[in-house]
Amino acid sequence: MSTKAESYSSSPAAAAAKATVFPILFAISIVHMLNDTMQSTVSALFPILKSELSLTYTQVGIIALAMNLTASVLQPLIGRYADIRPLPVLLPVGVCFTLAGIIALALAPYYGVILLAVISMGIGSAIFHPESSRVAYLAAGSRRGLAQSIFQVGGNFGSSLGPIMTAVLFVHTGQIGVIWFAFAALAAIAIQIYVARWYSAQQLLPRRAVKPRAADKPAGAKGLTRKQVMWAVVILVFLVVSKNVYMASITSYYTFYLIGDYGVSVSSAQWFLFAFLAAAAAGTFFGGPMADRYGRRNIIWFSILGTAPFSILLPFANLFWTGVLAVLAGFILSSAFSIIVVYAQELMPGKVGLVSGLFFGLAFGIGGLGSALLGWIADETSISFIMKVCAFLPLLGILAVLLPKDDQVQGFE
Template sequence: MRYNRYSVLTMACHVCTDINQGALPALLPFLVLHKDISYASAAGLIFAANSMSSVVQPLFGYLGDRVSWPWLMGLGAFLAGGGLALVGFLDSYWSIFAAVAVSGIGVALFHPEGGRVANLAAGDRKGAGIAIFSVGGNIGFALGPVIASVALATMGLKGTIVFLIPAVAMAAVILASLGGLNRLAAESRRGKTGGKHAPAKDDWKSFFKVSACLTSRSVVAYGLTTFIPLYFAVVLLLPEASASATLTLYSVMTAVATLLGGQAADRFGFSRVIKGGFVFLVPLMLIFPLIGNVPLAIFLLVPIALAINTPQAAMIALGQKFMSNHIGTSSGIMFGLAVSIGGMVAPGIGWIGDRYGLTMAMYAVASFAVLTMLLALLIPGSPRAVENPKQHPVDDAQPRPEPDNTASR
């Protein structure tokens, strides 16, 4: 029961942190129209939120493998919300850029430690455990556009102040839970050093294959979350609020897909879930820009969200399994370098949208879906010893004797 409590805690903190990531793309149509910024400049705010993450997350993940800092989860949630809350009160583009960068740093502080604690709390069911953690981010992404749309519609751009409320609340909850979180980390360290099972050897080659695929996937994911509202508003001519609301549908289906994907990974295998999802994604992404009918385009968002997000928890859990001795580092790389690079590529896709139109921008996103599928096909299945080390006990005192086959000769 204790481990379930910490799984819920990390999920809740993930919700409060990623509300801000989900809200930022929904703010873009308002900023484009009221601050008179270009598509590329709007996508540059996504770059601001993620560029610092690509450096900070692996660093804190590396340190997290050596010392437990669960308070970083609370600090990260606070900075993520506080930075975004400032956006509506600023006038110049570069001051908005700086505030969004602070929010991105907060997100970067949370994810490595949050991913490490979620892994510890998951026990033997890593797929389902990481899915619970990941779905917190999905819920945050789903709530973010709703909160942004309602707040800005009723209060104007200064409505961004509402993002400070969950930030402060979650920071207080983490602060109150530090004692239990520290005990969880201590129990895990004692289990590793006192057990009779040999620690699995880190498989860097396989881990980097997973990370490469996750990086390419992040370009598709950020491309969709950045340009779905703009595409529906500019190409399909939906009102601003309705266009932003399409991102909520996509995010809700993302949460459903993540939970289903974690369960499926534990049952059918991580590699199969990863490959199957991305093979299914490619034709959907190639068809989407051809759709001119609004209801059909909205309907197509559902299978797209399922296809791209079902493999997510499986990829993160598999990467952590390949790096079982450095879970913080692997979490930092996957949530930092691999995931944040998608946001860094977004301005390039925005440039395509400015120069050639948003339809061509969506085709650019689709091209990364093809690349993601090809990289997924290179991911190996986990060696049995990595998938479940408990199936291969090793006696620390004596070497395992070779079997005696004399009687069978």
């Protein structure tokens, strides 16, 4: 005798809900690449701005803080609102803020105007990430780890282009060279209009799909209590903190470390940073499929804690091995974030926007706070000291062993 759930699962709506919509995933991944390429122009300009405007490390950190803290505060709010009332129109609107920030950054004559420009870019990211992550969730079907990795790898690849822009473009053109990235913003707006149309057409499908699936299981079967969910989220937050403060130490200060301690040129240091960020992009892509196969919890645990041997050795190695260790650390560490987002989404079903906004917001906020704090410490001590202290942060990955097993997470597939 067939049940309601069985008849639902064989329906065209259920089949559509389980299908992975790759054109949409690739579209938002491309926009993520363009968005984060534009965001990376800020950190790529750090050596240029520090020299031209005679900035301290603290002021450099405050630039990152202004952009990232704006995104951090707004993202959970936008994500929660989108859970209640999805707004596909926000997808292209968010990139418009980034476009305004890019133009202002290219033309800014003073430090204060630079801060306003990066705040506008932070607003753009605050709108882009939670809503686009919702799109990735809707387009994922049954392959959520892979879908989130496709979405994330675009952003990581875009971030990795920052050092190349410094080495190839900004060293020669200076600050005004940023103006060329307005074309990237226009392309992203066009793609987001396409994605927004698909998003509008799909808004009702997930609601139809979720309700019968929730009825498939008795209430609480293999589920978690509210307290267990809360503690799991707290652990995930600590893991995001450890990952993003370490990432901030590399993205903001690794080039200064190479220039000061190894005597390399600005351009050469940027290629080392590119290698780290490119490895991070590759790690992001492989992390999702590995988690789909071997389990979310296992990959989260391996990703953060497994970085520690390489990060700890990095500040004590010669120039060649410093580069090799940075690549290994970037690859392993970055395989975790997309999985943390998916794991948290499944811990809190029905709150995809809130979870995405919270964790992307944390990533931005902690990265910004980390950059500012590390800049202040570097002014008081040295860049070398920063690299040695931050090297131990991945040891916090041991906390992942306290996370619930995959089959305990409600809604896990």
